[in-house]
Amino acid sequence: MTADIHPVTPDGRYFVVRGRLWRRSNPALSEEHRAALVGELMHARRAVGVALRQEDQPAVAEARAAVDRAKVALGERGPVWWHDGAPDLNRRMVANTLYAAWFEQRASISKASPAIDDESG
Numbered sequence: 091m092t093a094d095i096h097p098v099t100p101d102g103r104y105f106v107v108r109g110r111l112w113r114r115s116n117p118a119l120s121e122e123h124r125a126a127l128v129g130e131l132m133h134a135r136r137a138v139g140v141a142l143r144q145e146d147q148p149a150v151a152e153a154r155a156a157v158d159r160a161k162v163a164l165g166e167r168g169p170v171w172w173h174d175g176a177p178d179l180n181r182r183m184v185a186n187t188l189y190a191a192w193f194e195q196r197a198s199i200s201k202a203s204p205a206i207d208d209e210s211g
Contacts, residue, residue: 097193097196098114099111099189099192100192101172102114102117103170103172103176104179104180104189106184106189106193109183109184109185109193110181110182110183110184111179111180111181111182111183111184111187111189112166112180112181113165113166113167113170113178113180114165114166115164115165115166116164116165116171117171118171119164119165124164127160127163127164128160128164130156130159130160130163131157131160131161131164133156134153134154134156134157134159134160135153135157137149137152137153137156138150138153138154138157140153141153166180167180
């Protein structure tokens with residue numbers, strides 16, 4: 091789903107949002123395990139919102155820790171899930187990374203593509 095909305099780096103490690111790299115989930119996770127972890131993540135995110143609305147700082151801290159645990163388990167934070175020694179570029183601006191040329195080429199291709207005229211149909 092992310093690949094449909096945001097470009098994914100050629101190696102599949104990151105997707106790009108507003109020029110920033112975000113680490114993707116570990117592709118080695120089974121679909122069932124990944125779905126369970128995403129469920130935990132969504133539950134924890136909802137708990138953050140509830141705790142913030144209730145101004146319950148201990149609950150906010152607990153819920154944010156649960157978000158972090160789920161993201162680490164998904165491979166989006168913590169140790170990288172690849173084993174080739176490449177650095178973690180999570181949250182870095184793509185223009186300042188080894189993906190800069192790829193991203194620039196992508197941008198120039200999309201600018202060169204003619205827009206679809208909805209009224210021509």
